[in-house]
Amino acid sequence: MAKEYIKYVDVTKCDGCRACMVACKNWNDLPAEPEEFQGSLQSHAKVTANTWNVLNFIEHENSKGDLEYLFRHSSCFHCTDAACEKVCPEDAISYTDFGSVVINNDKCVGCGYCVQNCPFDVISLATYKDKNGKEYRKAQKCTMCTDRLEEGMQPACVVTCHPGAMQFGNKEDMLTLAEKRLSEIKEKFPNANIYNPAGVGGTHTIYVLAEKPSVYGLPEKPKVPTSAVIWKDYAQPIGKLMLGATTMAVMAGFVSNKLFNKGGHDHGQDEEGGDSDE
């Protein structure tokens, strides 16, 4: 069995060069998709189906009134308890032994449940056309370069990161590095923290953040939504919208069976406050 790995992002060493964005598009052969002017150096509002990582630029005045110019490489977190994996009616989303969460495009039907349920909003649907000109959709996101991991290489973004703001390695080693780094920067950044949210069982992209998660636009305490909530408030109406009512009716039993049969994976602790089960 392969080792469980973590991509560790130390935002305090990032200088915002965005080589990670280009390296990702290059390795994964993703097209450019210019968005409208964002009002800052940030190129895209968020990650999309064709832009799997986005460098966030944040101007923040800290409690002392000092200006901080913060950068965050944002991409899929590869949760240990991945909401996307739970809600996928087609079993198209799975965990790899490396710890990454991947989408099988052959199985994906483009229903969008994963998109709606991701606590970090990092999955999107890409629209393609088949040879008859008919449109179809597939969910897309960062794969942690699982194809590279299988060949013994590291993710493309990590390899290109020149100041060493990103590192990739054994889970324990990376967590140790993060703890060490946190102690080094606490004086300069009193609000610094390790972002490895327990509400999703921990993640395989972890951060050392200089400021509170909310400053970076991250949920302070993300959780896996409960199955019931997923089904009732999100999956059903959206599924109907996208697949049509008839198809949905057939899907409904299928999906709900799948979801509720997954007790072992579905911790369902989020409603109680999302404390860690580790």
Add this chain to the structure above:
Amino acid sequence: MTNHWIDLQHTDCALIMGGNPAENHPISFRWLTKAKEKGGKIISVDPRFTRTSSQADLYAPLRSGSDIAFVGGMINYILENKLYHEEYVKNYTNAALIVNDTYSFDDGIFGGYDEKTRSYDKTLWGFKKDENDKYVRDNTLQDPNCVFQLMKKHFSRYDIDTVVEVTGTPKDAYVKVIEMFAETGKPGKAGTIMYAMGTTQHTVGSQNVRAFGILQLLLGNIGLQGGGINAMRGESNVQGSTDFGLLYNNVTGYMETPTSTPEEATYKGFLEKVTPKAGYWTNKPKFYTSMLKAYYGNSATATNEFGYQYMPKLTPKKDYSHMRVFDSMYKGEIEGLFMFGTNPVVGGPNAGKEKEALSKLKWMVAIDLWETESSAFWQKEAGANPAEIDTEVFFLPACSSFEKEGSVSNSGRWMQYRWQAIAPKGKSKGDLEIIHMLALRQKELYKNSSHPAAAAVKALDWNYGHGEHPDIDLVCREINGYDTKTKTQIAGFKDLLDDGSTCSGNWIYCGFYPEEGKNHSKRRDNKDTGMGNYLNWSFAWPANRRILGNRASATPDGKPWSKDRVGIQWDAAQNLWVGNDVPDFTKDRAPKDEGGLSAFFMLPTGLGGLFGVMNEGPFPEHYEPYESPVTNAFSSVQLNPATKFGVEEFMTQGSAKDYPIIATTYRVSEHWQAGAMTRNLPWLSELVAYMFVEISEELAKEKGIKNKDKVVITSARGNIEAYAMITKRFKPFKIQGKVVHQVGMPWHFGYKGIATGGSANHLTPHIGDANTNIPEYKAFLCDVRRA
């Protein structure tokens, strides 16, 4: 760079001013991050809080164009509070030399100024010598005419209160900057200064750098690992370009281009004029003759002055720099233009006017990867009427660096060979191939001609293999140089001779290809040979030295200033300089020997120049930019008195009444210079897709501009549109009691390619530095309004 990129990891403090390396030279932060991990500090001084500032321990803003005031104040504080490295200053700089009493300075003007020619009689700024032709010294540094005292007097006017009134820097931040950087003046400590075009692109650009030089000599930071003055070059091969004579007044290896004056009418006369009486440049005739042998081969003999008469000569007092070339073009004095990878309609100062000048050409040959705004200046989409333009334009498609082989020389003077990755696309060719084909055809055309110009073309030794594709290995061998009889490679420039028996295309690179089969620019041994100098990786000129002036990394008696920072040191047992670098010094000259302290042996004095002759004076003095919202607080002289003016139509000057806002230009990581190479690439174009102007929240409020609004920026030269990027990272300055705003914008954009937008250089002034004539892109006046 005196040092190199990897060496940044050894610094105790990096003062980054006039540069934004986190954004424009990102690789530097790989090494600065390591320096930080070891406790090193970073100071960022910039009008705008940049990505570099975000990584710094200390940030201090200054208004664009006030650098000499800022650094002058640092120099004054360091002198007043005796924070300088006394032993270094006494032994390795010209502090103790006595200046002739013809030197004077009064109200912004040094002695010897001629208002009519806007120039100085620089002979008035010499050092006193005794009857034995030796420099007179006062080692106590007390003589009122010694450099140290004159310097102290000059900079005494740069007191903190005056300085911050001029720069707009908060006083407490300013004092913190000085104190943090002055820590590196303690023996054993090393501080580096990193700068780029934010320093140089001013009417006082060269003196901005000189001020850095004075600061670093005072703190004893030159020659040390982790120290130095490090110019971060704006392109991967700018260093190589200037090394190889790209500048009009230089041939290869920073030697003079001849001028057609009576004294330079003969080679002998020329050499007498350009060869100093002391210092290493006394060897210049050997380097020059070897270069002529490389140019003219067997046609260069002792009897024909080694072909000196074949060389093109400059016209006396004529300036051939970029702006003056465009002046001449505008006046119809230039018929044709070759443009190799250059795009003045986006990149040139007062670019709209430079575009006009292009239409006065009879012909233009544009050599580029893409059709640029400049090669397409005659088209409708450029706003031109093709029917009215008679210029014949030829476009030669060039291939990219990945499609050819050759070397680039990086900021650290490393000549690194690159191999071809893929074959050129279509019919595109490498620059070398294009020039080779041009040369062959010219020789063919002139073969039977008796035209006076034919002699030089015929004499040109052009033997780089058969056919249209040059053998680049033969070019490399010639750059290094060889014995003209035996054709064996020369081991190093110390073996070059002035009798025609050696050739060398570029003396500073002599040694990179010292013997058959050993092209050192191809070396890739990544084993650290000590202190991160990697002596077996590539080749650094001169003589593979990684840190210039490294004699000064040791005390006068040859011991390292610090055991943790060994550059070179004197080994008495071996009678040699040894250490982690190739000694930048005669390797067996003992500290006690004659000249044993001459760490700066290229100069006639052998001493670092606290006092150094430049076109506008021997000490830096603050003058305001060509366009400034305030009057000069240091003297009644507003503009650098030695800055030259060009053709009137180009010289438009805006006043603060009409254009109250300071503007500056800069680059982003994703785009390259005038943009042709990046604005045509989808993955880079999506990252910075739009022209923008950064505006402070305060100015935006005053002007009623909201984030993402379209705005118009106007200057005396023109106007452009851009998106407003409202930011906390620009703050208004308080200058001499009044609020002054500054905005900034990238200069990469044009109308060609995927990412398009207004060209900032349609706003910039056509004036430049008094020594180099680099344009003043970095400080001018503008106004901003909602579109």
